[in-house]
Amino acid sequence: MLTDDIGVFTEKGGTIAFHFSKDGITVIDAQFPDTAPHLIAELKKRNGHVFRLLINTHHHLDHTSGNIAFKDVVSRVLAHENSLANQKNVAIANKNEDKQYYPNNTFGNVWEEKAGNERFALHYFGAGHTNGDAMIHLQHANIVHMGDLVFNRRHPFVDRSAGANIQSWINVLDTAMKKFNNKTKFIYGHAADGYDVTGPKDDVQAFSDYLANVLKFVSDEIKNGKTKDEILKATEIPGSLQWKGDGIQRPLEAAFEELST
Ligand SMILES: [Zn+2]
Ligand SMILES: [Zn+2]
Numbered sequence: 001m002l003t004d005d006i007g008v009f010t011e012k013g014g015t016i017a018f019h020f021s022k023d024g025i026t027v028i029d030a031q032f033p034d035t036a037p038h039l040i041a042e043l044k045k046r047n048g049h050v051f052r053l054l055i056n057t058h059h060h061l062d063h064t065s066g067n068i069a070f071k072d073v074v075s076r077v078l079a080h081e082n083s084l085a086n087q088k089n090v091a092i093a094n095k096n097e098d099k100q101y102y103p104n105n106t107f108g109n110v111w112e113e114k115a116g117n118e119r120f121a122l123h124y125f126g127a128g129h130t131n132g133d134a135m136i137h138l139q140h141a142n143i144v145h146m147g148d149l150v151f152n153r154r155h156p157f158v159d160r161s162a163g164a165n166i167q168s169w170i171n172v173l174d175t176a177m178k179k180f181n182n183k184t185k186f187i188y189g190h191a192a193d194g195y196d197v198t199g200p201k202d203d204v205q206a207f208s209d210y211l212a213n214v215l216k217f218v219s220d221e222i223k224n225g226k227t228k229d230e231i232l233k234a235t236e237i238p239g240s241l242q243w244k245g246d247g248i249q250r251p252l253e254a255a256f257e258e259l260s261t
Contacts, residue, residue: 005021006018008187014062014063014148015029015197016039017029018039019138021118024050026115027070028054029063029147030056030070031065032066033068036069052074054077056134057146057148058148059087059132063147064083068101077102077103077104078106081106082130084102084103087103107122107124110124121136122136125171126168126172128172129158130148130162133149135176141185142183142184144176144187151188151190151191152188152196152203153191153192154192156250158254167258173204185199186204192243206240211251213237222260232253
């Protein structure tokens with residue numbers, strides 16, 4: 001629990017957040033079909049209220065494939081309009097539309113609603129990790145679920161097939177840091193081993209700096225005449241050495257493609 005009525009669930013995949021109120025339970029993200037039922041059972045045990053709303057931060061499988069477990073539990077699913085379109089495209093390509101529980105409420109730039117004493121504000125500031133990432137601000141508690149807009153000290157997936165853009169992602173994070181304040185607590189979709197899935201604005205700034213360092217490094221390497229294959233052999237991002245481990249090729253390749261078009 002982060003507060004008396006807000007908590008996170010981290011079994012596998014994207015971090016889930018939940019909120020209890022007299023109007024019912026709100027859940028942000030759904031992980032996978034095999035883990036979502038564990039969360040649902042636990043929430044039912046802890047809180048007798050009904051489920052009022054499921055929100056998806058974006059369409060990726062580790063955030064939405066568990067939606068189906070909520071089908072008989074909650075009647076409203078909310079996401080950015082591009083997240084719904086992306087989820088449909090992927091499901092049609094994978095021929096598993098029957099395993100989806102799609103958002104039936106979508107928004108463009110902002111969506112606000114109350115639940116008990118809490119006010120939820122969903123914001124869309126442009127393309128980042130995909131072209132449909134929502135930030136969900138629980139205004140009273142001053143907690144923001146950033147979805148996969150922040151990978152805490154972990155190399156991110158940059159989904160160019162779904163409209164991701166690293167430069168725009170940096171702008172989105174800068175907008176968020178102006179919008180929210182120094183007391184805001186952030187929830188991240190993913191974190192490296194040993195790092196937390198929640199934290200202060202410093203983490204958001206560090207990740208924004210990381211993305212800028214990725215672009216600068218790849219841009220410099222291109223200017224130095226390096227090929228894509230040579231650039232992808234890098235094992236660290238200068239200026240952001242806290243980012244270690246697997247997956248460095250994903251942002252490097254995305255940056256290369258972004259800078260080459
Ligand atoms: Zn994720
Ligand atoms: Zn994702």
